[in-house]
Amino acid sequence: MRKDKLIFLLTSLFLGLLVVGQLKAVKVSSPWSKEQNLTWQIILLNQQISEKENQLKALEEQKERYQQNLNTASESDSLVSKEIDLYQKFLGQKEAYGSGIIVTIFNNPSLEEMVDLINSFKNIGTEGISINNQRLLCSGLQKEGDFFVLHNKKIAPPYEIRVIGNPDILAESLERKGGVIERLKEVSQLKISLEKKDQLVLPAYQ
Amino acid sequence: MKRGNLPYWIFLFILGFIIGLLTIIHFKSVQLRNINSLRSEKELEQMIPQLERRVRLLKQKINQEATLINQEQERLKEFKKISEARLEKLQQLKAQAGLSPQEGKGIIITLEENPPGSTEYFLIHASDLRDIVNLLWAKGASAISINNERVVFGTSIDCLVNTILVNNTKLGPPYKIMASGDPTSLKEALNTSPDLKSLRERIKKGRLELRVEETNNLKIPPYSLGLTFHYLH
Numbered sequence: 293m294r295k296d297k298l299i300f301l302l303t304s305l306f307l308g309l310l311v312v313g314q315l316k317a318v319k320v321s322s323p324w325s326k327e328q329n330l331t332w333q334i335i336l337l338n339q340q341i342s343e344k345e346n347q348l349k350a351l352e353e354q355k356e357r358y359q360q361n362l363n364t365a366s367e368s369d370s371l372v373s374k375e376i377d378l379y380q381k382f383l384g385q386k387e388a389y390g391s392g393i394i395v396t397i398f399n400n401p402s403l404e405e406m407v408d409l410i411n412s413f414k415n416i417g418t419e420g421i422s423i424n425n426q427r428l429l430c431s432g433l434q435k436e437g438d439f440f441v442l443h444n445k446k447i448a449p450p451y452e453i454r455v456i457g458n459p460d461i462l463a464e465s466l467e468r469k470g471g472v473i474e475r476l477k478e479v480s481q482l483k484i485s486l487e488k489k490d491q492l493v494l495p496a497y498q
Numbered sequence: 499m500k501r502g503n504l505p506y507w508i509f510l511f512i513l514g515f516i517i518g519l520l521t522i523i524h525f526k527s528v529q530l531r532n533i534n535s536l537r538s539e540k541e542l543e544q545m546i547p548q549l550e551r552r553v554r555l556l557k558q559k560i561n562q563e564a565t566l567i568n569q570e571q572e573r574l575k576e577f578k579k580i581s582e583a584r585l586e587k588l589q590q591l592k593a594q595a596g597l598s599p600q601e602g603k604g605i606i607i608t609l610e611e612n613p614p615g616s617t618e619y620f621l622i623h624a625s626d627l628r629d630i631v632n633l634l635w636a637k638g639a640s641a642i643s644i645n646n647e648r649v650v651f652g653t654s655i656d657c658l659v660n661t662i663l664v665n666n667t668k669l670g671p672p673y674k675i676m677a678s679g680d681p682t683s684l685k686e687a688l689n690t691s692p693d694l695k696s697l698r699e700r701i702k703k704g705r706l707e708l709r710v711e712e713t714n715n716l717k718i719p720p721y722s723l724g725l726t727f728h729y730l731h
Contacts, residue, residue, distance in 0.1 A: 303510075303513055303517070306517065307513070307516065307517055307520070310517065310520045310521065310524060326539065327539055327542065329658075329659045330539065330542040330543060330546065331542065332658070332659075333546055333658065333659065334542065334545055334546065334549065336658065336666075337546065337549035337550065337552075337553060338549065340553050340666050341549065341552055341553055341556065344553065344556035344557065344560060344723075345556065346726075346728065347560055347723075347724065347726045348556060348559055348560050348563060350726040350728065351560060351563040351564060351567065351724055351726060352563060354567055354726075355563060355566050355567050355570060358567060358570040358571060358574065359570055364579070365578065365579045365580075368574045368579040368580050369579070369580055369581060369584060372571065372580050372584050372585060372588055373584065375588055376584065376587055376588050376591060378727050378730065378731070379588065379591035379592065379594075379595060380591065381730055381731075382595065382651070382725070382727065382730060383591060383594055383595060388730055388731075389730070389731050390729040390730045390731055391729055392729065403632075403693060404625065404629065407625075407628050407629060407632050408625065408628065411628055411654050411655060411656070412654070414651075414652050414653060414654035415654035415656055417652070418652065419652070419727055419728070419729050419730040420730055429651060430596075430635055430640075430642075430649075430650070430651055431635055431636070432631075432632040432633055432634065432635030432636025432637070433632060433636065434636050434693070435693075441636075456729050456730050457729050458728075458729060
């Protein structure tokens with residue numbers, strides 16, 4: 293009987309150890325979300341770095357073009373004119389062209405959903421947006437019943453949103469699993485489509 | 499084997515079975531971890547400040563480069579290679595895009611957690627700031643900044659692990675939002691617009707504080723990261 297008790301004690305001890313070990317293993321793997329968060333931060337920082345490097349390169353090239361002493365007056369002037377033209381397009385003073393995507397929403401999103409969607413275009417990177425042929429600048433959207441109001445003009449569904457930017461990056465980021473479009477479709481029950489475009493035209497601000 | 503010992507053996511059998519089961523679960527979960535942890539958490543954590551330093555450095559360089567371009571343009575103007583009127587026009591457009599500081603009338607909004615500095619609730623969300631910016635723009639604000647980060651067309655306001663990112667810069671409470679425009683109508687919009695319903699509910703509960711101050715000498719900083727166009731033409 294004493295031998296039996298000893299075996300029983302040892303087995304219980306072993307069992308106890310395993311339970312503790314198991315709990316510990318669960319505890320160690322549960323800050324997974326922290327590891328994921330860290331990974332996310334790193335991905336975003338890397339994205340930012342490559343984006344900033346591209347921007348820096350573009351600025352350096354621009355500076356070099358101005359610095360070339362061989363430039364005649366008309367060449368220098370045309371460099372400035374070109375910049376003026378781009379800023380006018382960016383600010384909605386002229387029609388703007390470029391590659392990008394068209395996102396169409398067939399039913400009626402809430403104001404918050406629209407604000408969040410536009411924010412995600414900006415987060416991914418965009419140089420111009422229009423909604424139903426109205427240019428979106430540093431402008432706010434408001435909601436009146438089933439309509440949106442942009443620059444005091446009512447716009448109604450379907451909403452065709454044109455976004456100038458990198459079509460592949462925009463489409464992949466928005467359409468990824470668990471991404472913005474999936475959430476809008478599944479959580480908000482919106483009917484929404486996305487199309488990549490090589491050439492988009494955004495109207496000037498009227 | 500005596501008859502009376504049967505429950506004892508059944509007990510031992512069940513015990514053995516459970517031990518076996520736990521052993522399998524134990525090893526399985528260990529294996530799962532090995533597959534997933536590519537780098538240690540500590541190593542990942544150490545990478546972040548390094549990457550952030552690189553981003554800061556790049557931002558500085560972009561800023562320098564943008565200043566150099568402006569200087570070069572001024573120099574060319576002096577040598578009469580660029581017409582004064584044209585350069586002035588470009589500078590105006592850049593200011594309109596947010597690349598110059600803006601001074602004048604407007605409001606200063608302070609959004610604070612109650613009690614201040616309590617980090618356990620994280621009561622102010624990126625979406626609150628997005629809604630406020632959207633409302634201010636709709637009500638005619640001409641320039642906006644959040645904790646001295648200028649909000650321009652391409653600015654996104656996001657949330658990452660309980661921090662708010664504006665222009666990819668980490669910000670924390672209290673949030674000081676400056677908006678230039680007609681102080682009275684901007685203030686009224688903030689206090690009455692239905693667009694900020696969820697924010698106002700939290701203010702009512704006493705968890706948040708929102709103060710709006712009218713001012714005649716607002717100083718909104720410029721967007722410091724320069725603008726380049728890669729897809730627009």
